[in-house]
Structure formats: C-alpha cells, structure tokens
Amino acid sequence: SVPPGVLPLCHRPPAWGRAARQPPGLPLAPSRAFSNNKIMVELDESSGVATMKFKSPPVNSLSLDFLTEFSISLEKLENNRACRGVIITSAIPKIFSSGLDITEMCGKSTEHYTEFWRAVQEMWLRLYGSNLVTVAAVNGNSPAGGCLIALSCDYRIMVDNPKFSIGLNETKLGIVAPFWFKDTFVNVVGQRVAERSLQLGSLHPAPEALKLGLVDELVPEEKIKEKTGAVMAQWLAIPDHARQLTKSMMRKAVLDRLLAHREEDIQNFISFTSKESIQKSLRMYMEMLKKKKG
C-alpha cells in the first residue's frame, strides 16, 4: 500500500501559491511565521518544533480551504529537515475546532462533495500517518472533526476546564462518523468506550475525557504552552527513525484500511449526504446555530 506521506494532494491551487512546490527538505527561514489564511504556522528551528495554530473565525470549522491549507502546511513541515515535531492548537478562545464545515455539505454539487471529502481524508491520512511528533494542545471545545484532529496526534493535552468538551457527536446531528473516524477513536479509548460514546454522540467535558483516556492530561489554561513543550521534548528525546517505524507499525492497519477503501468512502459520503433527509437535518442544524449566534 502507498505510504500516506507520499499521497498526491488534491488538485487545488495551494493556499500560498507556489510555496507548496518547494522541494522537500529545503529549510524555511528560521522561526518565521509563514503567511497563509486560516492556520498560523511557526517553526522554532532551535528545537525543531513547529506550531500550527488555527485562526479561522468564528469556530475554526474545517472548510475545504482550511483542510487544504492544513494538509499543505503539514506536508511542508514534514519535508523540512529542521522540523521534528508539531504542536496543534487554536488561536481562537474557547474553541479548538468545531469540526467539518457543514456549509460544505449542504446544497452543493457531487463534484464539490467529492473534493471536500477527499480533503477530509487527506488531512487525516497526513496527520495520523505523520512522521513528526504530533501533540494536540486542546484549548477549547473540540467536537466531531476537531476531536478527530486531536485523536490523530501522538499525545493530547487539554485545558482543565469542564466547560470544554471533546467527542465525536455526529449521531446527535443525525449523521454517522465514517469508519476511519471510528477506527481512530477505538485506537485511543478501546472498543467499549467507543461503542457507547459514538452511539450516544457524547461530548465529554475535559475531566471525563481524561477519565476515558480520550485525552492524556489536563492542565490549567495558563500552563498549556509550557506543558506541551515539555511533552514534546520528552518525545523528541527518542531517536526519530526508531520512533517513526514504531508509530507506523502501530497505525498502519488503520491507515491501510482507508487507503484500500478511499473511493468507496467518498461514494458513501456523497450518497449519504445527498439524501433529502440528511440535507434537511443539516439545514435545521445550521438554522439552530445561526439562531444561537443571533
């Protein structure tokens, strides 16, 4: 099977022009934040640690543009020899990411659904299969796709605030998490916790998420940067090559499963999303969100 690190990106103009075509391994300017729209990427060359900070108001929803930028940014870091680890966090208060952007799934063409879903897959394949050490600093709510991003990292630190919750709550919207969301969830919390949590579409407040193993530790908000750095240093103390081979061995079966069924998964998404009943659910959900805001 094709290793996820060499998958072709979906054919869209990259968010920052030709930058994405930069040859692998060419280092970025030291510690320079490179320009893009929705994700701030900063690399500290002395430590080899990059930070990807989501800043797509209001709620860091995973639109096609966001996902594309995410995959390109991660690929860029992956190909940069100066980079060994990446911290994923949010620049927006109280929200890590609200998950997939529902407007991308409502009233659009089959072509659009195809492109969107491929970008969701791409994001996950790159992140779950990343050779970098990946640490999620979950500093706000993290439902659905936001939870998937956190689950795909090597380690999850969450702000110790019971108002912030995390989980795959798809069923509550009348939709179903795809099998690879489920596989990723099971690999973190085990079959039983997953079975219950996914069926109920539970959003677990931080203390409960810790108890279930959905996150690895909780820290006060003001300590999360420091703590994330310390965890990253611990993981970077391990020789990269041995750690990468071990990570790949642990995750390969689940990555291979999507790679083997990628087109079917896209077809499933399209046929499910195109159903009038699902479109109706999603529209109602968006109305509810709008009213909440208003």
Next chain:
Amino acid sequence: SVPPGVLPLCHRPPAWGRAARQPPGLPLAPSRAFSNNKIMVELDESSGVATMKFKSPPVNSLSLDFLTEFSISLEKLENNRACRGVIITSAIPKIFSSGLDITEMCGKSTEHYTEFWRAVQEMWLRLYGSNLVTVAAVNGNSPAGGCLIALSCDYRIMVDNPKFSIGLNETKLGIVAPFWFKDTFVNVVGQRVAERSLQLGSLHPAPEALKLGLVDELVPEEKIKEKTGAVMAQWLAIPDHARQLTKSMMRKAVLDRLLAHREEDIQNFISFTSKESIQKSLRMYMEMLKKKKG
C-alpha cells in the same frame, strides 16, 4: 454478508402460533402483554420501550424453547414500528439467567444438538445485531449464556449486590466458550481482562464486574427499574438511523465472523459435546446441581 435482522428463524412452530408470521411493522395492541410461556413481553407504546422479562423457573435456563421464544419475541419487536428499545430483565428473584440449558446438551441426538446450537446462534445474532436500543437490567446471577445476553446489549445495569455475579464460567465445567462468546466479551472488557477471566472461568461479583467494565453501573435493587428507564431515555434521544448505523459499524466485524463460520461452529459444538468425557462432565455437573437443590 446477510444482515442479522433478516435471518430465517429455525423451523420450529413458534411459541404463540401464527403470531410470528404477522407482517413486519404491524403494531401490537397498545401496551398489551402478549402471551407466551417463558418470556413476558410488554410494550409501552407511548415511550416505544418494550420489556422482555424472563420467567422460566427455576433459573431461566436457555432451553431450545426459551431461545426460540426469545428470537421470535425480539424479531417481533424489531418489526414493530412502535418499538425503539427493549429492556431485558428477569422476573425470577436472584437470577437473571443461568445460561444454556445443560439438559439440551446431554444424551441427545445430533439433530437435536444441531437445532439447539442454531437457536443459540440465532438468539445472539438477533440481539447483538439488533437495531433496537437494548439495555440489560441484570437483577440476579448471570453466568455463561446469561452473561452473553447481558454482554450483547448496548448497556448493562446490575443490582448492587455482591452476592450476584456475572461471567463466562464455561472452563469451570470443563467446556469452552465459543469464539463469538469470546469476541463479544473482548469487545466489552478488552483482550487482557477477557484472557484471564475466560481461562479462569471467573464469576465476578457485581462490584468487581463494574471495576472490570463487564457492567456499566450498579444500582440498588429498588432503583433498577427507574434507572433503566432513564438510561433508555438517554439512548432514545439519539436519532435512530444514525445510532443504528453506528452500532452496526461497531459490531459488524464480530457478527460477520459468526455468519461466515456458522456451520463450522455447529459442527464444532456437536463434535465437542458428543465426546464421552464432555458428556460425563456435564452429567456430573447436573448431579451436583440436583444435590444442591435437594
């Protein structure tokens, strides 16, 4: 593979005559307990919640008749659009179910063993693959097949009494739980707990069962009905279709494994059960039970 919901029942006269041939979806009379011998079934049409109450003295053992009635009752509820969830419990004090009826496995013909084992498979395929929300209210001892029924539900509430225990204790009788009992057990408690518990044939007192994750919560006996209703309401708050697809995704691999090996599994059961050494073990065990009673 064939979805478990449409498996043909084994060819026996159904326990309440033609009732089982009722076309799918035709609603029962509102909240009427329908007559049968070993399981009392009651449907509350206002909530959509049915209760299956085992009342087969002395110990709700899973005879061929009991199993057939179970599968037919469940199929009937499954086909009744007014029904969305089922609570499984016992009407007999101190016992949930004692498991497979050993008299069905002793000194009988190959034809009988075949029919019996197919009915055991059928019961599990229907319950584990049920589209309904299934909650076990374990209000007494629950060894072997009794434990399997509880494990096959979506949620398990047990009476908080250390005198009641639950587990797959087959090895203690010199027999072996089949692979799909094992798969069901592993899906609830994980590989390690299962490996130890199944080898030792452990019956876990309620507090230990909670600790191991074999049941989800303990409640005082007088609260079990109220609590079970509350849990059911929580599960019914989720849109059925999304919950059902999610449940199927979580359980499909294990269901498919039996469906793919159903006839082999029957042959294994017959050849194992027909062994003189096993027959002797089972006869000795029955003698012991008789003496205990006397």
Next chain:
Amino acid sequence: SVPPGVLPLCHRPPAWGRAARQPPGLPLAPSRAFSNNKIMVELDESSGVATMKFKSPPVNSLSLDFLTEFSISLEKLENNRACRGVIITSAIPKIFSSGLDITEMCGKSTEHYTEFWRAVQEMWLRLYGSNLVTVAAVNGNSPAGGCLIALSCDYRIMVDNPKFSIGLNETKLGIVAPFWFKDTFVNVVGQRVAERSLQLGSLHPAPEALKLGLVDELVPEEKIKEKTGAVMAQWLAIPDHARQLTKSMMRKAVLDRLLAHREEDIQNFISFTSKESIQKSLRMYMEMLKKKKG
C-alpha cells in the same frame, strides 16, 4: 497453520545432549533439578508445578545459548505429563532478564543473525503458545526481551519495588520492537498504552506497570514465592483441556501472524541489524554498559 507446540527446534546441539530427545510424556525423576547451564529447572511432581529460574550472570541476557536452553527446557516440561504449570523467575538479584544479548547482534555473520533471530522467535512461539499455565515472578528489572517473556505468560506478579522497572525500551536504543513484540504488548495493555509506551521506549517502575496493566499485581519481595504458588494453584483448579483451548482461542491470531511471516521477520531483522547506523548505535550502547559496570 502449524500449532506452536510442535514446531521443530532450531538445529543446534541441545544444551544437555540427548536429554531433549527424550520421548514426550516420560516423567523426570521426582522434583530433581536437571542440569543445564543458564536456566535452573525444577519440577515439583506433587503439585505439577515447575520453576524455571534464570541464572545467567551478570544480567540474564538472552543469548543464543540461553534462548535455546529456554526453548528446550520448556518443550521438555510441555511433554512431561507430570507438569501442568511453570513459574518463570530469576536467581539473580535485582534483574529478571535484561533482554536480548546485544553481542549476538553486533559484528556477526548473516548466518549467525538468522540463527539468533530464529531462536528468539522460537522462544516466544513456545512460551506464548504454551499449554502449561505460565506465571512470571518478575523479581527485578525486566526491559525489552525480559519484558516480552513476562508479557507472554498467563499472569505477572512483580516485586513491589519502584526501583524495578519493566517495558519495551527498544526505541531508546534506536531500534524497533518487531511486530509480534508489539502484538503481545497490545494484547496485555491495549492499543493506546502500547502506542505511547513503545514509541517512548518507556521503562515503567513497578507501581506504574501495575496501573497500566503491564503486570497483574505487586507483592513484597519476601512474599513473591508464596503468592506465585497461590496464583498457580488458582489457575490449576481449572480443567487443563478447557483452559488450554480457551488460551489458544485468545492467542491464536497473534501466534499465527508470526508463523505466517516468520521468514520475512528474519529477513527484516537481518537487514535492519546489518545497517552501519544500527551497528554503531549498538556498539555505543555496549560501550556505555561497560563504562557503567567499570
């Protein structure tokens, strides 16, 4: 697939000459310690419990000779009808086993690497697939291959001393635990704990090992013999045949995976070990160990 109990041993002169060719089932002299070099084997015929005590100074490292002796000793016990269980422990203070002997992996021929790795596989196939009840009394440090031996037993009791630790720390040496070490680890602690522990190459102090489920209980050093005996008696109370079939059912998938990929696994080991970068890491590690001692 070939059941592990009948695998041909690698073609080396057995450590104690023709003894290994003794026909299966011929009992040893009652409770006689039989002579060999690196492992003391004692069988108590009254209880059916053997003890394999590692006594290969300084640190019970798993050399080719040690591994061969281990496999032959275990095969001998397996074939001895008087033996139903085996306790595995160390006669050397503070160390259970330091794992694979790195000198066997440094500057040797391809033939040697092949023979060595086959012996490592053999040891695991026999132990993980053993029909005997296997209890590890971990009375000292147990890194890497030492941990694998403990993980392959049915039950692990560790001395309650935070100075003793256990884990698969391969990544810290720049090497990678093979897939079947990983599978064995996952079967004990689950996917998530394994993913983190294997990537970090963690050595868990006894109390942490207990918390993670890596060992089943901790006892004071002076109680370990008594406790191990009590646990063994509990397991021997179960009819052998039912317990063995259950154990085999639980472990078969993981055993079969190595059996199906045994030669590939040897080739992987050789090509990895032969790399100059790996040889360098291993030489540096050995230098460090020498300095530590000196």
